[in-house]
Amino acid sequence: MNDGQQSLLLSSSSRFSPPQGVKLSYGTAGFRADASLLPSTVYRVGILAALRSLKTGSIIGLMITASHNKVSDNGVKIADPNGGMLSQHWEPFADALANAPSPQHLLLLINEFVGKEGILMDGVSQAEVLLGRDTRPSGDALLEAARQFHGDKCGGLGAVFMDMLKTLMMLLKAWFLKYLQLPLWLDLFAFSHYDNNTVGVVGAVATDMGILTTPQLHWMVRARNKGMQASEQDYFEQLSSSFRCLKDLIPAEKSKFDGLNNKVIVDGSNGVGGVKLKVLGSLLNALVIEVRNSSEDGGVLNDGVGADYVQKEKVAPHGFGSKDAGIRCASLDGDADRLVYFIVPPESSGRIDLVDGDKILSLFAVFIREQLSFLNENEGIKNSHQARLGVVQTAYANGASTNYLKQLGLEVNFTPTGVKYLHEKAAEFDIGIYFEANGHGTVLFSESFVGWLETRTKEISSGSNGLSSGSEGKKAALRLLAVSKLINQAVGDALSGLLLVEVILQYMGWSIHRWNELYHDLPSRQLKVKVADRNAVITANAETVVVSPPGLQEAINAETGKYHQGRCFVRPSGTEDVVRVYAEASTQEAADTLANSVAKLVDQFLGLGSS
Numbered sequence: 142m143n144d145g146q147q148s149l150l151l152s153s154s155s156r157f158s159p160p161q162g163v164k165l166s167y168g169t170a171g172f173r174a175d176a177s178l179l180p181s182t183v184y185r186v187g188i189l190a191a192l193r194s195l196k197t198g199s200i201i202g203l204m205i206t207a208s209h210n211k212v213s214d215n216g217v218k219i220a221d222p223n224g225g226m227l228s229q230h231w232e233p234f235a236d237a238l239a240n241a242p243s244p245q246h247l248l249l250l251i252n253e254f255v256g257k258e259g260i261l262m263d264g265v266s267q268a269e270v271l272l273g274r275d276t277r278p279s280g281d282a283l284l285e286a287a288r289q290f291h292g293d294k295c296g297g298l299g300a301v302f303m304d305m306l307k308t309l310m311m312l313l314k315a316w317f318l319k320y321l322q323l324p325l326w327l328d329l330f331a332f333s334h335y336d337n338n339t340v341g342v343v344g345a346v347a348t349d350m351g352i353l354t355t356p357q358l359h360w361m362v363r364a365r366n367k368g369m370q371a372s373e374q375d376y377f378e379q380l381s382s383s384f385r386c387l388k389d390l391i392p393a394e395k396s397k398f399d400g401l402n403n404k405v406i407v408d409g410s411n412g413v414g415g416v417k418l419k420v421l422g423s424l425l426n427a428l429v430i431e432v433r434n435s436s437e438d439g440g441v442l443n444d445g446v447g448a449d450y451v452q453k454e455k456v457a458p459h460g461f462g463s464k465d466a467g468i469r470c471a472s473l474d475g476d477a478d479r480l481v482y483f484i485v486p487p488e489s490s491g492r493i494d495l496v497d498g499d500k501i502l503s504l505f506a507v508f509i510r511e512q513l514s515f516l517n518e519n520e521g522i523k524n525s526h527q528a529r530l531g532v533v534q535t536a537y538a539n540g541a542s543t544n545y546l547k548q549l550g551l552e553v554n555f556t557p558t559g560v561k562y563l564h565e566k567a568a569e570f571d572i573g574i575y576f577e578a579n580g581h582g583t584v585l586f587s588e589s590f591v592g593w594l595e596t597r598t599k600e601i602s603s604g605s606n607g608l609s610s611g612s613e614g615k616k617a618a619l620r621l622l623a624v625s626k627l628i629n630q631a632v633g634d635a636l637s638g639l640l641l642v643e644v645i646l647q648y649m650g651w652s653i654h655r656w657n658e659l660y661h662d663l664p665s666r667q668l669k670v671k672v673a674d675r676n677a678v679i680t681a682n683a684e685t686v687v688v689s690p691p692g693l694q695e696a697i698n699a700e701t702g703k704y705h706q707g708r709c710f711v712r713p714s715g716t717e718d719v720v721r722v723y724a725e726a727s728t729q730e731a732a733d734t735l736a737n738s739v740a741k742l743v744d745q746f747l748g749l750g751s752s
């Protein structure tokens with residue numbers, strides 16, 4: 142960095158002091174904490190985003206959200222050029238930046254990192270960052286912190302005004318230097334170094350994309366870097382047109398299935414997803430989407446509502462009850478990157494039948510496997526491509542779902558919790574389906590397979606491969622291509638996931654009950670334990686084994702061994718200050734007892750001394 146850049150950085154960072162006595166970590170999905178602790182972290186992640194953009198020569202996303210956490214929390218995470226999560230290679234730098242005790246330390250860290258990574262900060266290379274936030278009340282102020290390091294994209298009259306201001310400042314600067322010899326004032330004029338339409342320390346431009354779902358921002362970053370149109374309207378247009386395409390490819394006899402209605406009721410978690418889903422729903426005529434708990438209803442974000450609550454507690458969210466018995470219901474989380482379905486039984490007293498991320502994965506797997514078999518059976522398709530289909534789960538996947546997927550003949554892979562791990566693994570396949578039980582997941586298509594599908598579907602249209610126009614092989618290729626456009630290729634996306642579930646159910650002619658019968662979940666229970674230091678728990682083997690503290694895993698094993706079909710693991714959360722406990726057994730009572738016993742063990746080994 143040149144002197145002007147350094148002094149501007151020092152002066153702006155001194156306005157964002159890090160909180161005392163708090164150690165922040167990039168965690169499972171970015172930094173998360175009580176919003177009052179975050180301004181300095183968000184300011185510093187703004188710097189990281191600009192550096193990442195300079196390093197990659199691409200557009201980077203910065204999202205202010207704490208997703209499923211309570212409303213008083215907030216968070217910040219980065220979307221990499223492909224729309225995925227920040228490269229794990231940069232996470233230690235993110236941690237170091239967030240925890241640097243003073244502006245001088247911060248400057249030192251940045252200079253070191255910039256040198257090590259060979260990042261060019263010449264004020265000519267330009268960084269571009271897209272900013273988004275969810276509906277949390279603290280989002281606006283945090284977004285301002287994120288853009289301190291950046292200039293605004295400034296066109297038209299704004300650009301003319303900036304030009305005039307810049308010229309004026311340069312004249313003033315020359316005058317100050319010549320007559321008053323006050324080099325300190327240089328700080329104020331540092332921005333006169335920068336490019337026409339931008340002001341910012343390294344020529345970084347920030348574009349505020351407004352209130353968005355997290356997956357929308359990831360989608361926009363990916364689309365922009367691929368040179369595609371990437372407005373919110375483009376997002377809605379791509380999803381709705383792909384949905385319509387898939388709907389038109391449903392065989393007539395299947396769409397007449399009368400056990401299925403075309404209505405779904407969605408709990409929006411009082412977050413950003415409900416409003417966006419209403420817009421999307423208005424573009425579709427083959428599906429009726431009723432949204433409850435949208436952010437316009439005045440309810441509290443993630444409080445007794447939302448995918449996390451529904452999945453963990455297995456109860457109906459606020460506003461749902463026995464009046465909804467038999468209707469397909471779904472729930473999003475606060476930033477709409479998770480989706481679960483549920484059924485309210487007629488006499489429910491609040492309990493629901495959960496149709497979780499594992500079942501969404503299974504539904505997608507059944508459909509895609511069928512389309513691939515249509516392709517492979519069709520000799521009219523030249524150079525048939527044996528697409529590799531793989532699925533990815535975490536230790537939270539219900540054991541019954543894993544057995545079911547294996548019985549389908551699928552390759553099932555496991556990674557630690559966190560979309561960043563699942564996504565990376567799924568990207569190894571031609572079609573990789575990944576889902577966490579909590580409803581976070583998507584279907585990835587390799588570029589080579591999409592290219593192959595595009596070529597085949599063009600050949601089919603021109604008749605050059607001899608396929609009859611109505612053949613299942615042709616339709617399968619068109620369906621898979623439409624799925625690759627509908628389902629978010631950047632990250633798990635509840636809105637696109639919901640449309641894919643809905644159109645597959647219509648294609649299959651399945652009710653939600655029929656879908657839920659694919660297999661029967663083993664009873665399970667999840668608990669949270671507050672401990673003195675959750676990072677004292679170190680795990681291995683995709684989080685199934687505790688390595689530290691010594692003796693805890695042996696104690697868990699001894700407890701688990703007492704239960705038929707017992708399975709249990711513990712891991713530190715990366716988004717909340719707790720240790721999570723997951724237990725599975727042959728009865729609900731047994732799963733509950735096992736989870737409670739292991740929670741007590743965690744407390745004994747690491748707790749606050751409460752038991």
Ligand code: G16
Binds near residue numbers: 208560561581
């Ligand atoms: C984030 C991650 C998910 C993870 C979840 C819970 O979800 O993106 O991959 O499953 O946190 O993580 P942990 O158990 O470590 O707290 P979200 O929807 O909150 O962004």
